Amino acid sequence: MSEQKEPNPRTIDILGIQKLLPHRYPILLVDRILDYERRQWIKGIKNISMGEQVFQGHFPKQPIFPGVLIVEAMAQTAGCLVTLDIPNPEDKVMYFMSIDGVKFRKPVVPGDQLLMEIKIITMKRNIAKMRGEAFVDGTKVAEAEFMSMVVDTAVAEKTQ
Helix, strand or coil: CCCCCCCCCCCECHHHHHHHCCCCCCCCCCCEEEEEECCCEEEEEEECCCCCHHHHCCCCCCCCCCHHHHHHHHHHHHHHHHHCCCCCHHHEEEEEEEEEEEEECCCCCCCCEEEEEEEEEEEECCEEEEEEEEEECCEEEEEEEEEEEEEEHHHHHHCC
């Protein structure tokens, strides 16, 4: 039997992303995965639209996409990569463990397309340490290192 090769580039559309992540609108912050290498790196995009619910209050006269949501978008992109190799990802959830070295370099506004590039630094069992960078039109707008833990949804529900 021949081994099936992944398409190149390896892309995941929004329906595929929803199979990997539990997030849904308005907090699902990844629109498409452009390419990835399993257990190594991933590239995803988030289209920033004036229709985003957050712009009703941040800020009505000067809409700026919040930095914390940029970090969340990077983490969700990373979550897509991590859950690719987990059986039954619909039964899992990823929790932040730490966020370090966050830098915001330029505001992100409606009409921008956020390109997120994430690299896994280490991955041991259910814990991953990653580095993320976010770009708009080739300019770095944010960066961070973060650690996340994959937990069974049933276990997560018991701890709440």
